[in-house]
Amino acid sequence: MNFFNASISDLCQGIIDKTVDKERRIEYLEEENKKLKDEHYKDSEMQRMEAELKKAKEDLYRGFPISEKEQEKIREWQLKHDAEKHGLKTMEQRLRAGGCCGGRYTYQFVPTSIGTIGEVICSCGEKFTFQDL
Structure with a gap:
């Protein structure tokens, strides 16, 4: 009976360990996904700002x-x-x-x-x- 209980405990611990590993992996992937979205936002924001700067420079070059x-x-x-x-x-x-x-x-x-x-x-x-x- 002790052997049977130990096996179930080991199996449960194995399931818990795998679940913890999967949760860590999910957190890591969510963080990486967030970084990619932030970089994309920065890129699109940078493009918008560059277009705005170009327009402002064109206005400035006219002198008036x-x-x-x-x-x-x-x-x-x-x-x-x-x-x-x-x-x-x-x-x-x-x-x-x-x-x-x-x-x-x-x-x-x-x-x-x-x-x-x-x-x-x-x-x-x-x-x-x-x-x-």
Whole structure:
């Protein structure tokens, strides 16, 4: 009878040991899984931050608080204005008229309590408002 009881105790202890090993393995795998998820989150967060930084740098390189849409509107107005008012239809003509460093257009920003007004002023005096309240 003692042998039988010892065998059951040994068997039970073996089951307990295997269960403990399996629980440790599960905890280890859960921890590794968490690390992988954290790394993936960091990677996606890093990509988002890099895209945001790139956009901010592009805005900064323009030198003024001008959005891409506003920059495109300004460019369209300048091309139309140069052609209609000054007869400057090609890039070469526009470069000759402006000289080596440009200077035919002045950018004016007027800060107010409710926003900023932005204008481009040609040397002939004609204005184009690209930012308004």
